[in-house]
Amino acid sequence: MNNKHLSLRIVEAFRQVLPADKSSFVPLHEPAFKGREWDYVKECLDTGWVSSVGKYVDRFERDLADYTGSPFAIAVVNGTAALHISLLIAGIQAGDEVLIPSLTFVATANAVSYIGATPHFVDVARDTMGLDPYKLEAYLRDIVHVQSNGQSFNRITGRRIAAVVPMHTFGHSVELDYLVEVCERFGLTIVEDAAESLGTFYKGRHTGTYGKLAAISFNGNKIITTGGGGAILTADENIAKQVKHMTTTAKKPHRWAYDHDQIGYNYRLPNINAALGCAQLEQLPEMLHKKRQLAYRYEAIFAQVEGVEWFKEKEDGSSNYWLNALLLEKPDEQLRNSILDFTNDNGFMTRPIWTPMHRMAIYDHCPRMDLSVTEELELRVINIPSGSDLFHN
Structure with a gap:
C-alpha cells in the first residue's frame, strides 16, 4: 500500500x-x-470573587478529591506548577536525578529542571506508551548503588536518583502495581504526572493516587478545563497543608x-x-461516556x-481516551509525515507524538537508558480527533 492510498483510507x-459537515475543520x-x-x-x-479565594476553589478541590478518591486535592494555576510543587514537596533537591520517560510533553522535564535537578530519561512500554517498569527495573540493577x-x-x-515520574500518556495508565514494587525496592519516590489522565482508572483505582503526590492539568485541551489550571493530589494531610501553604x-x-x-x-x-472547573467536573461522566463511544467507533472502523x-x-485499566492514537505498522517517518499532511489538508487535525526529550538540544546531555521503544513510537504514532463532542448517536 503506497503512502497516498493509506492516507486516503484514513480520511475516508x-x-x-466524525460529523458530516465537510466544510469545517475538525480539531x-x-x-x-x-x-x-x-x-x-x-x-x-x-x-467580585474572581481571584485565588472563593467558594468555587474550595468546592472544586472537594469535588475533585471525591471523584478521584484522593483524600486531598489542591488547585493550582496549571499542571506544570502542580508538578513543580509536587517534586519540591517530595524532597527533590538540586543535583538529584529524576527518572522520567523521554516520550512525554516537555513540561515533565521542565518541572524537574526548575529545581536544579537532572532529568534521567527512561523508556516506555509499547502497550501503554508510558514508563516501562520491567525495563526500568533491569536498568536500575545495572546502574544503581543502594546505600544502607x-x-x-x-x-x-x-x-x-531521588524519584520516578510516570506519565499516563494520552490517558492510558502506566502499569502502576509493578512500578510501585520497583520503586520500593530502590527507595524511589513516585510523583505521578497525571496531567492527561483525569477519569482514568488502573485496576479500579484512579490514576494519581499511587504516588506520594500527583499532578493533574486542566489546560484548554484537556478532558475538562478551567482555562488554565491544575491540581495536586495526595493522601497525606500534612503534605496537603504544605502544598497549600507553599x-x-x-x-x-x-x-x-x-x-x-x-x-x-x-x-x-x-x-x-x-x-469553570466545577461546571466541567459535573459533566465529566457524560464526557467520558462520549469519548469511550468515539473510541469504540474508531476501533471498529480502523x-x-x-x-x-x-x-x-x-x-x-479504564482509559479516559483523552487523545486517540493510530499506530503505523512499522516506524516510517516519511509515511507518518505524508499522512499528517494529507489529513490536515483534508480538514482533520492530526498530530505526531512529542519529540522525545533526549533528542532536544536542551536535554540531549542528560543521562538515559536504551530508548529503542521511544524512538520506534515517535515514528509510528499519529493522534487523531478526540473531542467528546465528536461522538454523535
Whole structure:
C-alpha cells in the first residue's frame, strides 16, 4: 500500500466516524461547555470573587478529591506548577536525578529542571506508551548503588536518583502495581504526572493516587478545563497543608501582617477558573461516556484499514481516551509525515507524538537508558480527533 492510498483510507475512515459537515475543520481536541459554566462564572463576576479565594476553589478541590478518591486535592494555576510543587514537596533537591520517560510533553522535564535537578530519561512500554517498569527495573540493577539508608545513587554520575515520574500518556495508565514494587525496592519516590489522565482508572483505582503526590492539568485541551489550571493530589494531610501553604506564597495566616516563612509560589487557582472547573467536573461522566463511544467507533472502523492499528486500553485499566492514537505498522517517518499532511489538508487535525526529550538540544546531555521503544513510537504514532463532542448517536 503506497503512502497516498493509506492516507486516503484514513480520511475516508474519519468521514465515517466524525460529523458530516465537510466544510469545517475538525480539531484534535477542543473544550465543550454544555453545563452551568456561564452561571458559575457570572456569579464570580457579580460578587467580585474572581481571584485565588472563593467558594468555587474550595468546592472544586472537594469535588475533585471525591471523584478521584484522593483524600486531598489542591488547585493550582496549571499542571506544570502542580508538578513543580509536587517534586519540591517530595524532597527533590538540586543535583538529584529524576527518572522520567523521554516520550512525554516537555513540561515533565521542565518541572524537574526548575529545581536544579537532572532529568534521567527512561523508556516506555509499547502497550501503554508510558514508563516501562520491567525495563526500568533491569536498568536500575545495572546502574544503581543502594546505600544502607535505602537511597539509590547512580554509579556513573554519582548523583542521587531521588524519584520516578510516570506519565499516563494520552490517558492510558502506566502499569502502576509493578512500578510501585520497583520503586520500593530502590527507595524511589513516585510523583505521578497525571496531567492527561483525569477519569482514568488502573485496576479500579484512579490514576494519581499511587504516588506520594500527583499532578493533574486542566489546560484548554484537556478532558475538562478551567482555562488554565491544575491540581495536586495526595493522601497525606500534612503534605496537603504544605502544598497549600507553599502555593499561597508561604504566607503565615494573619488578619493583616505580611509574614512569609519560606520561599513560596503564587500558584493558587483563581476562583473564576475554579467556577469553570466545577461546571466541567459535573459533566465529566457524560464526557467520558462520549469519548469511550468515539473510541469504540474508531476501533471498529480502523480494524478494516490495513497499515495502521488503533491504540487500545489494556484490560487492567479504564482509559479516559483523552487523545486517540493510530499506530503505523512499522516506524516510517516519511509515511507518518505524508499522512499528517494529507489529513490536515483534508480538514482533520492530526498530530505526531512529542519529540522525545533526549533528542532536544536542551536535554540531549542528560543521562538515559536504551530508548529503542521511544524512538520506534515517535515514528509510528499519529493522534487523531478526540473531542467528546465528536461522538454523535
